[in-house]
Amino acid sequence: MDFNIIAPMTVTDAELTTSNIPENDHAVWDAGTSFGLGAKVISTTSHRIYESMQAGNQGNDPVSDDGTWWLDLKATNRWSAFDQRRSNRASYAEEITYSIVPSQDCDAISLFGLSAGSVQIEVFDGATLIYDQTFAMADTGHVVSMYTYFFGGVVFQRQKVLNGFPGYIGHRIDITISAPGSVAEVGHIVLGRNHILGEVMNLPNIQHVSHSRKGYDDFGDEILVKRGSTRRVEVDLIVQTLQAPRVMDIIAEVDGVATAFYLSGGAPSYGIEGLGFVDDHSQPIDIAGDSVFPLVMKTLK
Template identity: 65%
Template structure:
């Protein structure tokens, strides 16, 4: 199984040309309005939601505030799909649409934290549609017995990875996330350039990291405080030694960036897929031919 990483295009207003999600879930901040503690506003400049920390909050711009008057809560609903988190999903009844015009060649896309029956990706070169594919999000991996086949219910996949489509500079990429009759959601979208790093070897470690806490009440009884979890993934990769500099260059380029990584774009992703960052990379070289590199990645909530 090959291992891939997607180097992201950082989405800005110049890239996001259209969406059916409006930035109107809260009023836009107005310098002439006095806000009370707890009032919520948004800024269409920063695409963030802010909470007033005090009463009599007048003419204090939340986009430059130091936390005295405003608390920066999260991205707006329209921009939640690009805030490098899965726990603050973009949400809209029935369907979500985004149109993105990349400023670099993008041959891969990944969508995380999905609530959808179908995902459709279409690519336009001017007025000509050059790519159009719809993916049904039913997850058949949950069928593990005759009982689950007949009575297990329908389970939908929470992520989708696609590579090899023609997302060249100037093309328009239309993304449609459909949940007819329900609430469509997407936690994060990574659009960028796909890099094949190497072949996954035996001995992959997938570690569950719980961020929940155990506290005690006044009587000494335990109380569990759920705070979600992440994963730490340690992957040995076989790479031709001559390609060592290429792999190290790719890792250096994505250092400090939120990336998508996965083992297989179709079928099961074997638990080594995720939205996260490179934590460590050890690259011993074997002059005989192939080298085994160890890559450590951590996922984001």
């Protein structure tokens, strides 16, 4: 099994050419309008939602504000799929579409926080369709008995990783997330260049990290405050020692950004996949040939 990382491409107005999600979450900020306390606006420059912190808020640009007049809440619905967070989902009735023209080599896509029956990826070279794949998102891994087969209900995959499609600069990638009769959702989309770091040794460790807390009510009784959870993934990678500089360069490239990681090679992933960041990586060098590099990834909520 090989451990893969997708070095993410930044998606800006230059790359995201069209989407069926309108950017109309709230009124667009206007310098000539006075906004009251608690009023919400959007900026079509930063593609974020802001809340007014004071009454009589006029002429204060939320994009450059230091927090005196505006509170930066989150990305707009259209841009929520590219804000490095999985929990803030882009949503739209029945179907979400994005058209993206990469500004760098891009041969891999990973989608997280999905609520969809299918995902379609199309790649165009000019007007010519050169790649077209549709993936059903039904998750058969939850069928563990005849009872669950007939009565367990339909469970859908929450994430999808694919690579190997034409990845040269200038092609257009169309993403269609379909949920007929329901609301289509996606938490985060990573597009970029796929890198194989090394082969995973046996006994990787996956740790469930709960962010929930125990509190107390006014009578002193215990209450649980649910705050979601993440995973900590620890793997040891077998890497040719001569490849050590390449691996370290890739790790440095993805440092501090939301990165997709997954296993390839035909074997089950065993849960070693997700949207996260590199928490720790060291390279003890064995000059005789192959080296074993420990790597720790932490997922994002």
